[in-house]
Amino acid sequence: MTIYSHSRISTFEQCPLKFKYQYIDEAEVEVEGTAEAFLGSRVHEALEKLYKDLKFQKINSLQQLLDFYNSEWEKNWNDNILIVREEYDKNNFKKMGEKFITDYYNRYAPFDQAKTIGLEMRIEIKLDEKGEYVLQGFIDRLASPKDGIYEIHDYKTANTLPTQDDADTDRQLALYAIAVKEMFSDCKKVILIWHYLAFDKEVRSERSEEQLGELKKEVINAIKQIESTKDFQPNESALCNWCDFRSLCPKFSHLVELEDKKPEEFLADDGVKLVNEYAVLKAEEDRLAKKIDELKEKIFRFAEAKKLDRLYGSDAAVTVWKKDCLKFPVKEDQCYQEFVKLLKLQGLWDDFSILDKYKLQKAFEGGQIDFEKMKELARFASKEMVKRLYLRFTRAN
Numbered sequence: 001m002t003i004y005s006h007s008r009i010s011t012f013e014q015c016p017l018k019f020k021y022q023y024i025d026e027a028e029v030e031v032e033g034t035a036e037a038f039l040g041s042r043v044h045e046a047l048e049k050l051y052k053d054l055k056f057q058k059i060n061s062l063q064q065l066l067d068f069y070n071s072e073w074e075k076n077w078n079d080n081i082l083i084v085r086e087e088y089d090k091n092n093f094k095k096m097g098e099k100f101i102t103d104y105y106n107r108y109a110p111f112d113q114a115k116t117i118g119l120e121m122r123i124e125i126k127l128d129e130k131g132e133y134v135l136q137g138f139i140d141r142l143a144s145p146k147d148g149i150y151e152i153h154d155y156k157t158a159n160t161l162p163t164q165d166d167a168d169t170d171r172q173l174a175l176y177a178i179a180v181k182e183m184f185s186d187c188k189k190v191i192l193i194w195h196y197l198a199f200d201k202e203v204r205s206e207r208s209e210e211q212l213g214e215l216k217k218e219v220i221n222a223i224k225q226i227e228s229t230k231d232f233q234p235n236e237s238a239l240c241n242w243c244d245f246r247s248l249c250p251k252f253s254h255l256v257e258l259e260d261k262k263p264e265e266f267l268a269d270d271g272v273k274l275v276n277e278y279a280v281l282k283a284e285e286d287r288l289a290k291k292i293d294e295l296k297e298k299i300f301r302f303a304e305a306k307k308l309d310r311l312y313g314s315d316a317a318v319t320v321w322k323k324d325c326l327k328f329p330v331k332e333d334q335c336y337q338e339f340v341k342l343l344k345l346q347g348l349w350d351d352f353s354i355l356d357k358y359k360l361q362k363a364f365e366g367g368q369i370d371f372e373k374m375k376e377l378a379r380f381a382s383k384e385m386v387k388r389l390y391l392r393f394t395r396a397n
Ligand code: SF4
Pocket: 014, 015, 017, 018, 234, 235, 236, 237, 239, 240, 243, 244, 245, 246, 249, 250, 251, 252
């Protein structure tokens, strides 16, 4: 039985190929994570130390905590850590962490809001009665402000603040709440608390028993989808810039290879030569397509003025075809539903409706159809290799 985690499932949802590299192939890459992830780890360590020492009645001063953070930063930093935003350097990230820790310290000192029960606490979340689906997680800090009340604290170093709605639908801490409820028999309430350190702000939420029950079903379905996947396709998004596997990914490995080349080596690369030639021809094709459209318009106008249906040239003739065609409502039209109802009533729907195969294929591949239904539909699906080229200019001409 594979033990899943929330980040395993999120990685699959973000990009199935990244999931494969990370969890199936356990691929090794030169990049050792991003500066953002490094910053997150160092800040987590400092806050863990703060509460760990408190258990031993030791209150670190802010300066002691910052000294610890800075020394861990210097010990662990190396040049393989990726800085995506080139306008910032290592020191910018380091200073961000100092500010996060300072704001947190000043807001919560002397840290007596609740009793700390666990730090970086490993938990197991049982999703079904039989124990077939189990998730593991780590709670940054589990605390109890009074008997029967538990707080799950999570430190966030991200630069975006979620809305209350985002917090109320967040999956990770809600899953942790399932485990906490099972672990402590006196548990009456679990409060989910995110500390958005860049904003010096707390975001809180709670979940009902029904919501947690629904969540278990959702997560089991997500796991079933991962386990039935055989073809792990890349899913390109803005997050690719922070992906550790760019040097392996078919969408980016050529770019990574080119990054270290000198200008003359870059232009001599076979891939670069092919793309440059294709881009020139495509631009020519687009120019010709525009010219053909203009010419067609001229022919229509000429034929209409002369009342002709066919025009003759030296070696070719052009026939002009025109007809007033009937147009029926489309999905976006207000009367579409009424129109469909009428077709069904007249027994004509089966003859004249078409199955939207493209939409079905997208929903199927994107896992937007219920897992059991997908299994039944899979009997009718076959594979066919479709090849296309998409040209995109990567810098302004
Ligand atoms: S670079 Fe993007 S598409 Fe490629 S594996 Fe990473 S997340 Fe997926």
